[in-house]
Amino acid sequence: MTIQFLYAYWLALIGSLVSHCNFHRKSFGVLPLILLIFIMKKHIFKFLFGNEPLENQKSVNAIKLHLESIKKTWEGVDYDDFGMERIFRLFLISARFLFPGIYLDQAFGRVSITAQKAAKEIYVLLKMLFPFFILYNGLSSNPIFLFLNVYFLIETFIVIFDRIYLSEHSKNRGYKRLLLLLFINFMEVVFSFGVLYASGDYLNKPLVDYIDAIYFSLMTSATIGYGDIHPINSDGKLISIAQALSTLAYLVLFFNFFSSKRTD
Numbered sequence: 001m002t003i004q005f006l007y008a009y010w011l012a013l014i015g016s017l018v019s020h021c022n023f024h025r026k027s028f029g030v031l032p033l034i035l036l037i038f039i040m041k042k043h044i045f046k047f048l049f050g051n052e053p054l055e056n057q058k059s060v061n062a063i064k065l066h067l068e069s070i071k072k073t074w075e076g077v078d079y080d081d082f083g084m085e086r087i088f089r090l091f092l093i094s095a096r097f098l099f100p101g102i103y104l105d106q107a108f109g110r111v112s113i114t115a116q117k118a119a120k121e122i123y124v125l126l127k128m129l130f131p132f133f134i135l136y137n138g139l140s141s142n143p144i145f146l147f148l149n150v151y152f153l154i155e156t157f158i159v160i161f162d163r164i165y166l167s168e169h170s171k172n173r174g175y176k177r178l179l180l181l182l183f184i185n186f187m188e189v190v191f192s193f194g195v196l197y198a199s200g201d202y203l204n205k206p207l208v209d210y211i212d213a214i215y216f217s218l219m220t221s222a223t224i225g226y227g228d229i230h231p232i233n234s235d236g237k238l239i240s241i242a243q244a245l246s247t248l249a250y251l252v253l254f255f256n257f258f259s260s261k262r263t264d
Contacts (some may be wrong), residue, residue, distance in 0.1 A: 060113055062105035069093055084097025092162045099155040121181070127152050127186050131191035135210035140198035153192040156185050160250055186221075186250065193217040193243045203229055221247040 072078050073089050081089065096102045101123060108119035131149050135144045163178060194213035197203060207213045207229075216229045220243050231237045 001225065013038050019109075028076055043185060059111060060116065062102060062109040062116070066093065066096065066181075068101065075258075078236060089165065092158060092165060095158050097157070097161065098185060099151075101155060101159065117177075121234040124181055124184050127156065128188040128191065131195045132210070132214075134195050135191065140195050140213075142202075146195065146199050149192050149195045153189065156188055156192075172174065189243075189247060189250070190217045190221055191216065193220070196239050197236070200235065202231050202233060202239060204232045217243065220244060223248070 015042050015209055027179070070090065073086065073093060076082070076086065079086065079089065104123055105117050109116040130152060133146050134140055134142075134149060160182065163182070191214065194210070196218035197216055198207045198210075198213040203216070205215070212229070218227055219229075220240055223244060231240050
């Protein structure tokens with residue numbers, strides 16, 4: 001029942017976006033896609049959750065485990081740390097309660113671990129597609145969409161540092177799956193900063209379409225900078241600095257984490 005409820009919730013959310021936003025004509029192709037997903041939901045469930053029935057799989061209480069992790073970190077059980085290092089770990093763990101990811105883990109974790117992982121993958125994909133959706137439909141100036149874009153972007157960076165900095169993730173042998181998820185997170189960062197650039201007059205020329213926004217954001221992330229598009233005011237420069245620093249830190253931590261996994 002939990003899976004069916006959340007499945008219907010996401011369909012309703014997508015349908016609401018379709019009906020209330022000013023779409024280009026091509027965007028109405030989303031409606032047949034939603035109908036196709038609804039018709040093939042049994043096959044989609046089998047594809048996402050595997051052949052084993054969910055009722056035969058072990059469930060998990062994500063919030064309880066998270067609270068136990070906070071307690072262990074506070075008491076220094078899992079880490080030989082102190083001061084700023086412990087404060088940073090506590091911040092990473094505690095901040096997860098401010099975002100929907102932990103509550104999706106809780107809802108689907110009560111069904112099974114497989115359902116929890118599948119829901120997390122879908123959530124990560126939707127978060128990546130959300131800023132692209134904003135750019136494609138010219139909604140970057142909408143304050144609600146802009147706020148949600150920044151909100152999910154902050155969650156993504158917290159999750160990235162959470163995965164890399166906390167030891168429980170080093171015990172997870174599915175590092176190739178994490179590699180894929182972190183790449184999707186990286187693309188979300190690129191799209192999200194593209195929304196920020198498109199939300200105001202920060203660059204030397206207007207971003208004509210979503211391709212221009214993604215192009216400049218990706219070039220900034222890659223620290224290439226061809227020079228054809230560049231920031232012209234303090235706000236634009238601050239956004240570019242934030243993106244360069246954040247993606248640089250992301251890539252350094254990213255390769256450091258997975259290079260250590262390869263040598264284990």
